Structure formats: structure tokens, C-alpha cells
Amino acid sequence: MSTTPSSAPATGPDPLAGTREPTAADLAGDAAALAAGQLPTAERAPGPAVVPGAVVATSAPGHSATVALGDVLPAPAHVRPVPGADFRLAEQTVIHGEPAARAAADQLAALLRPATGFPLPVTVGPTGPATGAITLALVDPDLGPEGYRLDIDRTGVRLTAATPAGLGHGVQTLRQLLPAAVESPTPVAGPWVLPGGTIADRPRFGYRGAMLDVARHFFAVDEVLRVVDHLARYKLNHLHLHLTDDQGWRIAVESWPRLTEVGGATAVGGGPGGWYSRDDYRRIVGYAAERHVTVVPEIDLPGHTHAALTAYGRLAPDGVAPPPYTGTEVGFSYLDPDRELTYSFVADVLGEVAALTPGPYLHIGGDEAFKVPADAYARFVDRVQRIVASTGKTVLGWHQIAPAPHAPGRVLQFWGRTADDPVVADAVRRGARLVMSPADRTYLDMRYTPDSPVGHDWAGAIDVRRAYDWDPTGYLDDVPAGAVLGVAAPLWTEYVTSRAELEHMLLPRLPAIAELGWSPRASHDWTGFRRRLAAQGPRWETAGTGYHRCPEVPWPVAVVPAPRSAGS
Numbered sequence: 430m431s432t433t434p435s436s437a438p439a440t441g442p443d444p445l446a447g448t449r450e451p452t453a454a455d456l457a458g459d460a461a462a463l464a465a466g467q468l469p470t471a472e473r474a475p476g477p478a479v480v481p482g483a484v485v486a487t488s489a490p491g492h493s494a495t496v497a498l499g500d501v502l503p504a505p506a507h508v509r510p511v512p513g514a515d516f517r518l519a520e521q522t523v524i525h526g527e528p529a530a531r532a533a534a535d536q537l538a539a540l541l542r543p544a545t546g547f548p549l550p551v552t553v554g555p556t557g558p559a560t561g562a563i564t565l566a567l568v569d570p571d572l573g574p575e576g577y578r579l580d581i582d583r584t585g586v587r588l589t590a591a592t593p594a595g596l597g598h599g600v601q602t603l604r605q606l607l608p609a610a611v612e613s614p615t616p617v618a619g620p621w622v623l624p625g626g627t628i629a630d631r632p633r634f635g636y637r638g639a640m641l642d643v644a645r646h647f648f649a650v651d652e653v654l655r656v657v658d659h660l661a662r663y664k665l666n667h668l669h670l671h672l673t674d675d676q677g678w679r680i681a682v683e684s685w686p687r688l689t690e691v692g693g694a695t696a697v698g699g700g701p702g703g704w705y706s707r708d709d710y711r712r713i714v715g716y717a718a719e720r721h722v723t724v725v726p727e728i729d730l731p732g733h734t735h736a737a738l739t740a741y742g743r744l745a746p747d748g749v750a751p752p753p754y755t756g757t758e759v760g761f762s763y764l765d766p767d768r769e770l771t772y773s774f775v776a777d778v779l780g781e782v783a784a785l786t787p788g789p790y791l792h793i794g795g796d797e798a799f800k801v802p803a804d805a806y807a808r809f810v811d812r813v814q815r816i817v818a819s820t821g822k823t824v825l826g827w828h829q830i831a832p833a834p835h836a837p838g839r840v841l842q843f844w845g846r847t848a849d850d851p852v853v854a855d856a857v858r859r860g861a862r863l864v865m866s867p868a869d870r871t872y873l874d875m876r877y878t879p880d881s882p883v884g885h886d887w888a889g890a891i892d893v894r895r896a897y898d899w900d901p902t903g904y905l906d907d908v909p910a911g912a913v914l915g916v917a918a919p920l921w922t923e924y925v926t927s928r929a930e931l932e933h934m935l936l937p938r939l940p941a942i943a944e945l946g947w948s949p950r951a952s953h954d955w956t957g958f959r960r961r962l963a964a965q966g967p968r969w970e971t972a973g974t975g976y977h978r979c980p981e982v983p984w985p986v987a988v989v990p991a992p993r994s995a996g997s
């Protein structure tokens with residue numbers, strides 16, 4: 430097998446030689462979709478968007494060329510293709526893992542079985558078959574807590590990492606190295622060829638995430654799990670859940686039951702709302718953890734608390750419970766920072782949420798508390814930061830918490846739009862670190878273009894190139910690169926009401942953020958990214974995932990894989 434020392438130069442997307450450019454037919458297909466003037470089928474209809482009989486090309490067995498080794502999104506750090514060393518998955522292929530790699534081996538088998546129809550038995554033990562196997566092993570190849578290495582040759586595939594998370598990311602790479610038909614929920618014809626060579630990969634940043642606002646509109650557990658799947662596919666490792674806001678309180682708190690019973694009963698526009706029981710939340714957290722995604726729960730304080738006040742009038746500054754709020758204004762509600770009841774409430778809520786959350790962070794919001802004077806606000810944040818510390822968690826908050834005193838480890842989520850933010854720079858000098866979510870680049874609730882059917886526009890339109898073409902460590906002045914923990918893309922849901930709309934807003938911008946978070950800066954390249962992104966379209970369509978077929982990406986014409994026949 431070839432070797433790639435971890436010191437090999439970052440080749441980024443350059444080794445993508447051999448991948449096809451869009452053909453005239455592809456571009457004609459795009460034009461036709463755009464001329465239709467509305468969301469293409471893939472965006473409107475969750476569920477398999479490409480079905481036999483649809484107006485798309487049908488492939489014979491041998492449905493597509495082998496994927497090039499570097500055609501992975503996010504772009505891997507080191508790629509060394511070896512021509513002629515492809516491995517072909519077959520009926521007899523075995524997936525073998527040492528005991529600690531069992532979960533990743535099972536996950537890989539579960540991803541590959543539906544489309545291939547192969548049994549892909551998982552065997553566990555110290556050493557696997559010498560040939561014809563995909564072998565997963567936990568070794569220490571100096572690839573860090575999330576890195577992995579993949580060696581593919583004619584005799585087999587070897588995936589190694591130092592941690593289960595690294596193996597999980599390697600599994601996602603293997604999935605992308607197979608043809609798009611691998612996303613089919615039912616067996617389709619092969620061949621199932623993995624390109625030969627070596628990938629040695631690790632992330633640029635440790636925090637790569639997305640936020641889902643389940644407060645403005647509620648999303649059921651299954652919808653959240655689908656979002657986790659989208660994150661895991663692109664190696665994003667944090668799901669921030671915005672659990673509370675003026676329009677709804679979505680997480681059960683046993684010591685304050687009316688928060689959900691009353692505060693969870695509505696949503697923007699007056700819909701029925703909804704909330705997660707403790708078991709629902711545990712299910713989300715557990716499903717995410719299996720995919721190496723850490724859930725970051727946000728309880729937005731002291732503003733954005735109207736739903737809590739509807740449930741418990743005694744928390745309201747005037748002691749009177751207001752009626753529910755179903756509009757989209759911000760900044761009018763607050764908990765009184767000068768009352769002790771406020772802090773016993775906050776301690777109860779944060780204590781329960783911390784106990785349910787295995788991850789290290791508690792997000793305390795802190796944005797848009799316009800009615801609270803600056804000095805009272807800073808005192809409030811200081812005290813809440815101490816409450817978070819007493820739960821054993823680390824504070825994350827929107828960057829408005831910057832003026833408060835430093836708390837050990839605290840992280841500010843920057844959602845501003847200007848490079849010059851002396852208050853944030855000062856907080857960084859006092860020890861804070863940053864997650865970058867600049868609104869004009871990462872806000873997935875913004876429209877793609879001014880005439881998009883869904884979304885806000887206060888931070889401008891964000892097309893996929895705008896989401897991609899910036900640098901998380903280059904955005905803010907006077908902040909050292911080492912203070913940036915990573916990047917995250919918030920999806921606020923004032924105007925997002927369904928799974929179809931969620932996926933329309935997430936895809937294809939989420940992979941742009943994922944690549945900023947994972948890939949080496951030296952590999953940043955719009956042309957290569959857009960070509961690799963285009964190749965995700967057929968994958969989403971085959972998997973029944975909606976996405977926005979934005980015009981700046983050369984989406985290929987959808988291809989229906991032929992059903993599997995005996996021996997294919």
C-alpha cells in the first residue's frame with residue numbers, strides 16, 4: 430500500500446483530476462429547471478425526488494464513473510490517488526473491525542447495505558481477512574482527535590483513526606467515494622468501486638456546527654435527527670439547538686413544568702408549537718453522539734424570554750403573565766436582573782439542562798436584551814456564567830455577552846457583520862474564544878437572492894459563493910487566529926416552517942460552511958468546491974433530500990440508477 434506521511438503537503442482539491450466537467454446537456458438541464466421558475470422537484474417534495482419514470486436519464490448497469498479520490502466534501506487535507514488500485518465492493522465483501530471500531534463498522538455496513546444489496550457482514554476481532562475486506566482499526570497515527578486515514582488498493586480498504594470520531598469521519602468519506610447511487614434506499618446496480626490511493630485527513634477547526642431554531646417554529650424529533658444526518662455527512666460536529674425564545678419554550682424542565690405546558694403551546698404565526706420531553710431530548714443527544722455530533726443547548730437569557738413569562742407571571746418584571754406572542758419582533762422581553770427569583774429560576778433550568786446534556790457547553794444566549802441597562806446586563810451575565818460553571822459546563826453565548834467579566838473557557842458566538850468590534854476583541858484579550866457566525870456569511874435564514882421564496886434579508890442575500898468565500902480567522906480585526914475555535918451556521922426559523930423549507934435553506938450552503946470548518950485554508954478554491962458541490966446533488970436526490978438548485982453550481986442531470994439484477 431502507498432503511504433502518505435502526515436507531513437505531505439496539503440493538496441486540497443487539486444488531485445481531483447479525472448472528474449468530469451459539466452456537459453452541455455447538464456447545463457441545459459439546469460437551465461430547464463431554472464426556467465420552470467419555482468423550486469425544482471427536489472426542493473418541493475421530501476421523499477425520493479428521483480423515481481423510476483421521472484423525466485431524467487436512466488442509466489444502464491455501470492451507472493457512473495468511479496469517483497475521483499479527492500472528490501470529497503469537505504476537501505480532505507491530503508490526497509494521494511494511485512491509478513489502477515481501485516477496490517471493488519462485492520457480494521462477498523466483509524467489514525472487519527477491532528472491538529473498539531465495532532460501532533463505526535456497523536454504521537458503515539448500515540450505510541452501504543440498502544443500495545448495494547450486499548450482506549456486508551461485520552466481523553469483530555484483532556485481525557481481519559487478509560484480502561477482500563474493509564478493515565477499521567483504532568491506532569494512533571497522529572491524526573488528532575478527529576483525523577483518519579484511508580488506504581484503498583485492489584486487495585482491500587483500511588480505515589484507521591485514533592478515535593471513534595475519526596473513524597466516523599472516515600466512514601463518511603468512504604460513503605462519498607462510492608457512486609451517488611449508494612444513497613438509494615433500495616438495491617440498485619453497481620459497480621461499487623472505491624478509487625485507489627490514500628487519504629490522510631484532519632479538521633482545521635475543532636468546532637464546526639449549525640444552529641437550529643426550534644423555538645420560532647417547532648421541529649419534531651425525527652426532523653432534528655435528519656438535520657443531524659446532514660451535519661454528520663459533512664463532518665460538522667456541533668448541533669446548537671435554540672430551545673427557547675419569545676414564541677415558544679421547547680425543553681421540558683421538571684421543576685418548572687408550565688414552561689412547556691403553557692410556554693411550548695404556540696409558535697410564530699400561532700401554530701400549535703410543541704416541545705421535547707426529557708426522553709425526546711435524550712434521543713436527540715444520543716443519536717447525535719453516535720454520529721460524533723455534540724448537542725449545544727441554548728436557553729436564551731435574559732431577553733427572548735416572553736414564552737417563560739407567559740407560563741410564570743411571577744417571573745415577569747411587572748409580575749403579570751402576558752398573553753402568548755406569535756409575531757417576529759425581537760428585543761422586548763426580559764427577566765428582571767435585579768430579582769433573586771430570576772437567579773433561582775435560571776439555576777433550576779440550567780441545572781436540569783446540564784444534567785441532560787453530555788456535551789461540554791451550555792449556551793446562554795444573551796442577544797438583543799434591549800430593555801436591560803448595560804450595567805445590569807453585565808452583572809446578570811456574570812452571575813449566570815457562575816451558575817453555568819457550577820453545573821460543570823462551559824459558557825457559550827452570543828457575542829453580546831463580551832462586556833461581562835471573563836469566565837474560564839468562555840466562548841462567544843460572533844454574529845456581527847463588521848470586522849471592527851473592539852468590545853469582542855477586548856473580551857478575547859481577556860481570554861474569551863470565538864465561534865464565528867458572521868450574519869452576512871453564515872446565516873442560513875437569509876435568502877439566497879433577493880427574490881428567493883423563503884427567508885430574511887436584513888444581513889443581505891447569501892448565495893452559496895458568499896457563504897463559502899471568506900475565512901473564519903480573517904473576518905475580525907484585532908483577534909488572533911488562535912482565538913477562533915471554529916465556525917457555525919445558524920438557521921433561524923421565523924419563516925421556515927417545514928422540512929422542505931429547512932432543507933432548501935440548509936443545502937447547499939451547509940457544505941460550504943463545513944468546508945470552511947474542516948479543510949486546510951490552502952485548499953480553499955471556489956471553482957473546485959462548486960464542482961464537488963455539484964456532485965452532491967444526485968446524492969441528495971437519490972436519498973430523498975431537498976436542496977436549492979442554485980444557478981451558480983453546475984448540477985448534473987439526475988440519473989436514475991437501474992434496479993439491481995442478479996450478479997450486479
Ligand code: TNX
Binds near residue numbers: 796
Ligand atoms: C437575530 S442572531 C437574532 C434572532 C433572529 C435572527 C433572524 C441573534 C443572536 N438573534 O433572534 O431570529 O436575527 O435572522
